[in-house]
Structures are given as C-alpha cells and as structure tokens.
C-alpha cells in the first residue's frame with residue numbers, strides 16, 4: 441500500500457475492500473461500495489428503482505418524456521414536467537410514457553395552483569384515470585382537496601389486513617410547517633367533503649385517517665426556478681429532526697424518508713447529501729442542460745457556459761403581484777432586468793395609463809416590441825380562452841390589467857427560451873440555480889463539457905460513481921492516508937469507461 445499510484449487505482453475500484461496497517465499499528469479499512477448502498481434501500485425497493493437518484497420535474501415539459509424514459513430505463517426516477525402545460529398535452533405525454541415504459545417507475549409533477557382549484561381537480565382526475573401511481577407534489581403551502589383526493593382514491597386493506605395505497609406522493613418542500621402537513625394524515629374536513637361529493641368511498645375515508653399524505657419528502661434547498669434560497673446544510677437537520685418527531689407522534693408503521701434537492705451537481709454535493717442522511721437525491725438544473733430535456737439547443741448552450749455569478753432572482757410569472765421571485769440565468773439575456781423593471785412599474789403605478797411616457801416608450805420598444813394596446817389585445821385573447829374571469833376583473837381593476845399584461849411578457853419569455861426563438865434570445869427566461877456553474881466547473885475539459893455530450897444517465901452515473909470514490913478518499917483520509925491531486929480521481933468518465941468501473945457496483 442506504499443505506492444500512491446496503486447492506492448489511487450484501488451480506491452477507484454469502488455467495490456473492492458482495502459485494508460492496511462497504519463504507522464502506529466492501528467488497522468485501517470475502506471469497505472467496497474455499490475452505488476445502491478447510498479441512501480435508504482427502502483426508497484428503491486418501494487419504488488422499484490435500482491438507484492436512489494431522482495430528476496425533479498421541470499415545467500413546460502422541460503422534464504420531457506425522453507428524459508423520464510432515459511432515467512427509468514436505467515432504474516432511476518424521472519418526474520415529468522407537467523406544470524404549465526395544457527391537460528390534453530399532459531394526457532398525450534402520459535400515454536407515451538406508459539407505452540414506452542410499461543411497468544417501470546416514473547413520477548409526474550402535481551403542481552399546486554391555489555388560484556385554479558378546478559384545474560388542480562382535473563389534473564388529479566387525469567392522473568387517477570391514467571393510473572399514474574407516483575407524483576411529485578410541489579408548490580404547496582397548504583394541502584389541497586385535489587391532492588388529498590389523489591392520495592386517498594384506491595386505498596384498501598389487503599388480505600393480510602395491511603392498508604395498501606394505489607397512489608403515492610413524493611412531496612417537495614422547503615419549510616417545516618409544510619412538511620408537517622405531508623407527514624400527517626389528510627385533513628378530516630377535506631376527507632368529509634370528498635365523501636360528501638361522492639368522490640371517495642366510506643372505506644377510503646376511514647383508511648385515509650391511518651396513513652400519512654406522503655412517506656417521501658424532498659427538502660429543496662437553493663435551486664433553479666422557485667426557491668427560498670436556503671442552504672441544504674441548514675435545512676436537512678431540521679427536516680430530519682421533524683421526521684423523527686412525526687414518526688413518534690403518529691406512531692407510523694413505516695420509516696418516513698427525507699430526500700435532498702438543490703445545488704446537487706457535483707460528487708461532493710451528492711456525498712454531502714447522503715452523509716447528512718438523505719434517503720435519495722434530486723437533481724434539477726443540470727438535467728435541463730442534458731440532450732433529453734425539452735428545451736432548445738440555444739438554452740443548453742447558454743447553460744453550458746454559465747459561471748458563478750451568472751444567476752440571479754427575478755420576478756415570477758405565477759405569483760408576480762406578491763413579489764415572489766424565481767432563480768434564473770442572467771448571462772446572455774436581459775430577462776431578469778426587464779422583469780424586475782416591470783415589477784417596479786407595477787408597484788409604483790395604479791394603471792398602465794399612469795406610466796410616464798418615457799417608460800412606456802421603453803416598454804413598447806424593447807419589452808413588448810409593439811404598442812401596449814396591441815400587446816393587451818393578445819393578452820386579452822389568451823385569457824379569454826384560459827381564464828375569462830381574469831378579464832372581468834381586469835375590466836374593473838386597472839392594476840390587475842397591468843399585472844396580466846406584464847405577466848404575459850414573463851410567461852412568453854420561458855416559451856421563447858424552450859422553443860429557441862432566435863429573435864427573442866435577449867428575453868429568454870431560463871430557470872437556473874447555482875448547481876449549473878458548479879457542474880460546469882466540475883466537467884470542464886472532460887467528456888461532459890460539450891452540451892451535445894450531456895446525457896442525463898451519464899451525468900447521474902458519473903455523479904454517483906464519483907461520490908463513491910470521494911467517500912473512499914474521505915475514509916482513507918480519516919485513517920491517515922491523504923492523497924494529493926484528488927480532483928483527478930473525480931473527473932467525469934465516458935460511458936464506456938464508466939461501464940467498466942461500474943461492473944458489480946450497481
């Protein structure tokens with residue numbers, strides 16, 4: 441074991457045990473590892489996965505059918521990005537997923553739309569009708585009746601008397617008060633209402649009181665898109681403590697599980713998440729940069745060039761009036777600045793008419809590229825179809841009219857990006873977190889640097905494999921064996937090289 445070169449080689453053969461005697465006579469040992477040793481094995485067993493790795497949903501189908509299928513084929517979990525898509529498109533994509541995946545596991549995003557309960561109920565019904573067994577529930581501050589309906593429908597006792605759920609939820613939250621609701625039974629008032637409406641049976645109502653809304657809960661730290669910008673190192677211990685408290689308070693027969701999301705884009709972050717006790721990890725932004733994602737090649741190239749300092753918070757289209765923000769790419773697009781200017785004008789003035797001429801001119805020349813009256817006509821046409829009530833309110837309330845018009849720019853800016861409109865490149869809204877620059881730095885000069893080479897599965901395997909190598913490096917260091925130039929051992933490998941390293945390690 442004196443030869444560094446040999447030791448390095450042995451460390452990267454992750455399934456082999458390493459043993460040596462330290463200079464002071466103590467025994468040192470680094471155990472062989474399989475990638476499936478990470479996390480909570482029950483997560484993989486219950487969801488029929490090979491690896492505790494999940495790609496979180498990305499709205500507008502950015503987490504595409506292709507992305508979900510690529511991961512599912514290798515025993516990992518993808519969450520289809522249903523948010524912001526018309527239900528007919530979601531229905532067609534669910535059919536495609538079922539056809540391509542058969543019985544393999546996948547998830548679908550169940551996004552909370554507090555302003556549109558009818559839409560949420562339709563989504564729940566679609567998921568039930570299409571027999572989707574697993575959803576990733578996000579953006580919830582309070583549980584909704586539609587989500588409770590999804591969870592409870594189909595509950596039954598099997599022959600052994602054990603309660604079996606047909607529908608499972610992976611909740612994604614960043615606040616403990618929301619986590620508390622997911623790890624508790626569904627609220628009785630909602631259950632009573634569902635029973636009264638004939639949506640659930642008396643037996644389902646009764647069994648629902650005995651199960652948690654979700655067993656799996658992803659803690660989301662500073663991420664791309666909607667985020668509270670909190671660090672994982674502070675959130676994770678709080679959620680793990682809450683988990684144990686909820687297990688004890690409700691005497692749940694199963695172990696609840698905490699997954700980790702936000703900033704996971706390097707072997708270091710993967711290992712840190714598992715070391716803190718994550719049952720599984722969730723990646724996001726980095727999958728948008730992969731070839732399977734449902735965005736444009738132009739966006740993938742911009743993401744591949746992202747460096748530290750190239751991201752910022754900008755007003756969100758969905759909760760614009762409340763001042764809610766999303767994390768986006770700053771480099772190469774004016775979106776964040778323009779959206780921020782729109783928000784300032786919205787705060788400052790009571791109506792579009794009050795906006796001073798020079799500001800109005802700037803909006804017409806740069807942001808809307810047409811007169812505000814023309815822009816309003818297309819906004820009107822959009823909402824007449826999607827939600828006519830908004831138009832009635834806009835007719836009464838000029839500030840609401842301003843909000844709808846400004847939100848139309850924010851909304852279109854994501855579509856221009858995903859569709860790669862060249863003439864609107866300067867306005868692309870690209871959700872992106874600090875994970876992206878961290879990933880780009882890690883893969884620089886490697887086989888994963890070029891956007892065309894970034895495949896979601898290669899990225900996932902590289903992350904997990906190198907987290908295992910890093911784990912072994914750390915264990916060796918803890919036992920007095922430090923290696924210089926460790927980064928060399930953590931450089932991404934091609935699929936062919938990885939296949940060899942992963943023999944027996946999956």
Ligand SMILES: Cc1cc2nc3c(=O)[nH]c(=O)nc-3n(C[C@H](O)[C@H](O)[C@H](O)COP(=O)(O)O)c2cc1C
Nearest residue numbers: 496497498499523578663664702703724725871873
């Ligand atoms: C482009 C993009 C779109 C996203 N859209 C959604 C969404 O519609 N629903 C959701 O639950 N999470 C969404 N997320 C969050 C991801 O699922 C994931 O939780 C998050 O990106 C993980 O953090 P990271 O970006 O630091 O990897 C989105 C993230 C990105 C980057």
